[in-house]
Structure formats: C-alpha cells, structure tokens
Amino acid sequence: MMAPLRVLELYSGIGGMHCGLNESGIPGEVVAAVDVNTTANEVYKFNFPTTPLWPKSIEGITLKELDALCFDMILMSPPCQPFTRIGLQGDISDPRAKSFLYILDILPRLQKTPSYILLENVKGFESSEAREALISTLQKCGYTYQEFLLSPTCLGIPNSRLRYFLIAKLQNEPFSFQTTSQILDEFPSSISVGPDCTGTDYCLGGDSQATMDQNLSSHPCGTNALPDKTLLYKLETAEELKRKQIQNNDSSVHMLKDFLEENIEMSDYFLPPKSLLRYALILDIVKPTSRRSTCFTKGYGHYVEGTGSVLQTATDVEIDSVYKTLDSLTEEKKLEKLSSLKMRYFTPREIANLHGFPADFGFPGKTSIKQQYRLLGNSLNVHMVSNLITILLQSH
Known part of the structure; x- marks a missing residue:
C-alpha cells in the first residue's frame, strides 16, 4: 500500500x-x-x-x-x-x-x-x-x-x-x-x-463531446437538419437548436432531474418579471428531463445573459406555444405568458451537485446566495x- x-x-x-x-x-x-x-x-x-x-x-x-x-x-x-x-x-x-x-x-x-x-x-x-x-x-x-x-x-x-x-x-x-x-x-x-x-x-466516438461544447455551431447542419416547421424561438440559429436536440437525445448523459433538490421553495429562485421581459429571447431554458445545461459563471443569479441555464419547472406547458405569440402581445400579457413556464434559477446546491461536490459539502450560514453562486462559478x-x-x- x-x-x-x-x-x-x-x-x-x-x-x-x-x-x-x-x-x-x-x-x-x-x-x-x-x-x-x-x-x-x-x-x-x-x-x-x-x-x-x-x-x-x-x-x-x-x-x-x-x-x-x-x-x-x-x-x-x-x-x-x-x-x-x-x-x-x-x-x-x-x-x-x-x-x-x-x-x-x-x-x-x-x-x-x-x-x-x-x-x-x-x-x-x-x-x-x-x-x-x-x-x-x-x-x-x-x-x-x-x-x-x-x-x-x-x-x-x-x-x-x-x-x-x-x-x-x-x-x-x-x-x-x-x-x-x-x-x-x-x-x-x-x-x-x-x-x-x-x-x-461515449467519450470516444465521432465528434467528442468536448469538441461539441467548444464549438457552439462549428459546421452547418445541412438543409435537412430540422423539419421545415420547427419553431426557432428565441435568438437561436438552426445549428444551435440542432446541437441542443442532439445532447438531449443522448441517453449516455444523465437527466438534470438527477441533480435537482427536492422540497425547495421555488418561488425564492423564480426569475423576476423585469428579467423575464428583458432577457426572454436569450435565455437558455432547460427542463428536468434535459440532458444538457450551459456553463454556470460567477455572475449567475445576479446577471442573466450568458451566465448559465434556467430551469422550466412548469413541464406541462409547451415552450413553443409561449414564445411564438410574444411579439403580438402587450407587455402585461407577455409577462403572463412567460410566467406560465415558471422559470427559475438553479440553486447553489444544484450547481454544486452538477460540479460533483459531495452531499456533505456546505457553506457557512453567513455565506449569501450571491456569494455561493460566485464561488461555485469560479470553481471546477x-x-x-x-x-x-x-x-x-x-x-x-
């Protein structure tokens, strides 16, 4: 030994x-x-x-x-x-x-x-x-x-x-x-x-996952990559949506639900109305059954753009049905539609789970939520x- x-x-x-x-x-x-x-x-x-x-x-x-x-x-x-x-x-x-x-x-x-x-x-x-x-x-x-x-x-x-x-x-x-x-x-x-x-x-075949992560849309998907009637909601390209679909269909990757907390007060983590209205088109939205999420940064929970995915907890609501009508709605109705998705931030514990920190890893009581997000965003x-x-x- x-x-x-x-x-x-x-x-x-x-x-x-x-x-x-x-x-x-x-x-x-x-x-x-x-x-x-x-x-x-x-x-x-x-x-x-x-x-x-x-x-x-x-x-x-x-x-x-x-x-x-x-x-x-x-x-x-x-x-x-x-x-x-x-x-x-x-x-x-x-x-x-x-x-x-x-x-x-x-x-x-x-x-x-x-x-x-x-x-x-x-x-x-x-x-x-x-x-x-x-x-x-x-x-x-x-x-x-x-x-x-x-x-x-x-x-x-x-x-x-x-x-x-x-x-x-x-x-x-x-x-x-x-x-x-x-x-x-x-x-x-x-x-x-x-x-x-x-x-x-999984780690060895075709295009490696790291390469896919490195290049959001490194090459065209071709004219038949998506059905003609696929709705490209938000500010996404066809290549980006195709990539997300490939990841979500990869059964070798766990679903996000395996990393989520139970019995949390979700309202504490819902996106505020101003964020929903301002950033609706650039949010990276995932569900508990998704097999992907974007990199969480130190600004998560404080800034919205490019800091990490948000979780759609109203899984019975079709996201396409919400986004396809947004342009024609008043601000009040737009907020009502977006709120129906019940989108929330991942909790610090959930991000820690995705990062692989053990269940007994914790934060001192005086560490604020914002500080926890920042520290986890800087971690590995x-x-x-x-x-x-x-x-x-x-x-x-």
Whole structure:
C-alpha cells in the first residue's frame, strides 16, 4: 500500500481540488491550502477544518517554507482572467498571472521536486505565453505531461464546462497510456473513468463531446437538419437548436432531474418579471428531463445573459406555444405568458451537485446566495479532477 501523498493545494478556493483528491481514493493529505480570497477561505475551513490553510499570496511564500512542506503533489487552478476568451487576454503581463510565474520560477529550485502536478484553467490557456512557460519549466524539471480540453459531459454529467487540464509526473514513473503532444479532448481510451461515465464509448466516438461544447455551431447542419416547421424561438440559429436536440437525445448523459433538490421553495429562485421581459429571447431554458445545461459563471443569479441555464419547472406547458405569440402581445400579457413556464434559477446546491461536490459539502450560514453562486462559478468539476488524479497515479 502506497504511503499517503503530501499534497500542496494552490489557489485552493472552496476546495474543489481537495474534494477531487478525496473522491479519487488516492491516499493523500493536503499539507497546505493557499488562497487570498477571504470568503472562499471561510468555506474551505468550514469543509476542511483540520487542513492547514494559508490565507496569503503565493508570492509571499518563501522557498524555505515550501521546502519544509516536503510535498509530493501540486494541485492548482491559477486565476483564469488573464486567459479567458471574453477578457482582455493580458496573459503573462496581467498582474494576476504574477503568482503563477512565481511558481514556475521556484519549482526548479525546490529541494524535493514534487512527483505529480495537476493544473486546471479555462480554454484559452492552451494558446497562452503562460502555457509555453509552464511547458518549458516542466521539461527543464524532468516531467512528462499530457494536456486535455475536457467537459463534464464526457462523464455523463449534463453540464457543459469546457476546461484545460494538464497532468504531469516525473519521467522515472511512466504514464499508463501513450502521451502525445496533442491536446486530448477525451480521456485516454485505455483508461476506465467514473463515477458517472457509462462505460460505453461515449467519450470516444465521432465528434467528442468536448469538441461539441467548444464549438457552439462549428459546421452547418445541412438543409435537412430540422423539419421545415420547427419553431426557432428565441435568438437561436438552426445549428444551435440542432446541437441542443442532439445532447438531449443522448441517453449516455444523465437527466438534470438527477441533480435537482427536492422540497425547495421555488418561488425564492423564480426569475423576476423585469428579467423575464428583458432577457426572454436569450435565455437558455432547460427542463428536468434535459440532458444538457450551459456553463454556470460567477455572475449567475445576479446577471442573466450568458451566465448559465434556467430551469422550466412548469413541464406541462409547451415552450413553443409561449414564445411564438410574444411579439403580438402587450407587455402585461407577455409577462403572463412567460410566467406560465415558471422559470427559475438553479440553486447553489444544484450547481454544486452538477460540479460533483459531495452531499456533505456546505457553506457557512453567513455565506449569501450571491456569494455561493460566485464561488461555485469560479470553481471546477470535482469528478473531472478525481478522474485525472486517478490517471496521473496509474502506471504501467
């Protein structure tokens, strides 16, 4: 039996990496978690009260302090803002990338080179100067590595959250699969993944799900893609609607109802009238029986546009019958029609479920709903981390 790994968790947030380590079943102890976000740290301490939490900047940690930890693994999710596609893309010139560059500077100087590294970031990181610096440092330190662009849909989870991942290990311990310089958009075919993977070739056939998530409408569906009388309600293209239909018909993905809370006060989460009227045409609407939802961001529940799907709870009302008459209605009647769908936000617990956080994961009582949405929007998918840790520790 292997000795427990000593794990350093950088940019620890609310503990998604820690949860992934626990789920993987790999014996390990987080010897230090580091983050500067006060609210996130409160949530982390609430869930992992015995883990040493360092509420300080990474640049403020000395080489001596890091050497004293004698860690075997680094788990990290550096700030994504320098690399996100909708941001300024400042890359390494962005002040928020400073701490990551510090890690790359200090890694070759550690007395004990950690055996394993797992990094997560947004799509866009793979084409950044920061990524080039990372790869250069890993090669200098004697690591082999594999990069991925993966979405939880590959594990049968009905939520699109395409992210960049990198796993690396020292060259004296080979991977259990053939690595490649290409960025993989699926788990290695020789690897058994779980807990939600169906065990089929879902992750491996045709166009991978990650590719589908990456490209909302990457190619035309053709003239026969949709029946002539299909109603394109809202501001959707035929390609977008076709993509959603394909996802909803994929039985290898769970239905959203498997992740929903029971006995909640739904009225607390209904979209307010102003939001219904203003954003009706751009809402991404799903039902409990849907097998898809869009990526939830930190603005969910506060902003509407592009922050995540909303749930239609009046499942006996046909959405087409509501939308096809909106243009001809008065504002009052329009609101009445839209309200009949009983659309609500997903609760923080439901988003946590989709992210793979365990049932006993919670928030301190003083954490507001808005803060919970923000923290979850900045977090990652626990199941993805768990599977990648398992792959990282496997060997021939």
